[in-house]
Amino acid sequence: PYYVDISQNLFLEAYLNSADPNLVLFLETCVASPTPQNFTTVTYDILRDGQCVRDSTYRTYYSPYKHILRFQFNAFQFVRSSPVVYLQCEFVVCRAYDYSSRCYQGCLARPKSQAS
Numbered sequence: 001p002y003y004v005d006i007s008q009n010l011f012l013e014a015y016l017n018s019a020d021p022n023l024v025l026f027l028e029t030c031v032a033s034p035t036p037q038n039f040t041t042v043t044y045d046i047l048r049d050g051q052c053v054r055d056s057t058y059r060t061y062y063s064p065y066k067h068i069l070r071f072q073f074n075a076f077q078f079v080r081s082s083p084v085v086y087l088q089c090e091f092v093v094c095r096a097y098d099y100s101s102r103c104y105q106g107c108l109a110r111p112k113s114q115a116s
Contacts, residue, residue, distance in 0.1 A: 001084075004075040005075065006075055006076060006077060007074050007075065007076070008074070008075050009057075009072050009073070009074060009075070010072060010073060010074070010075045011061075011070070011071075011072045012070070012071055012072065012089075013068060013069070013070045014027070014068070014069045014089065014091060015065075015067055015068040015069070016067040016068075016091075016093060018067060021066075021067075021096075022095060022096040022097075023066065023067050023093055023094070023095065023096060024066045024067070024093070024094045024095070024096050024101075024103045024104075025066065025067050025068065025069045025091055025092075025093060025103075026069070026091060026092040026093075026094060026102060026103035027047060027069055027071065027089060027090075027091055028047075028049065028050050028090045028091060028092045028102070029047055029048050029049055029050070029088075029089065029090040030045075030046040030047045030048075030087065030088070030089040030090075031043045031044070031045055031046065031048060031087070031088050031089075032044040032046065032076075032085050032086065032087050032088075033085070033086050033088070034078040034082050034084065034085065034086070035082075035086065036086045039086075039088045042078065044076070044078070044085075046058055046073055047107075049108075050092075050102065050105075050107065050108050051107060051108050051109070052107035052108070052109055053107065055073050055074075057072075057073045057074035058071065058072070058073045059071065059072050059073070066096055069091070
């Protein structure tokens with residue numbers, strides 16, 4: 001566990017443990033939950049399903065390596081809940097320089113709702 005105060009920056013680094021230098025790491029989903037068993041009912045989406053970032057405090061940081069991803073966001077807690085927050089992140093691994101892969105598409109804007 002990491003212990004941080006509310007609104008303090010939380011810095012994370014993910015890396016792909018592979019000897020292949022031609023792989024790229026992409027953050028697809030990062031979701032917080034007050035319980036470790038449920039990441040669908042009561043959640044806070046930092047990023048979900050490759051859509052554009054939903055948390056305004058989220059920032060990415062430069063990494064000299066394609067297989068290392070660095071990012072940060074402000075720590076928070078769920079209202080009227082445990083002071084503990086669990087984080088679940090999902091990553092996509094792609095071939096470097098495969099510009100048609102998910103890793104090179106960037107964030108996907110949510111489709112706009114149509115009024116009836």
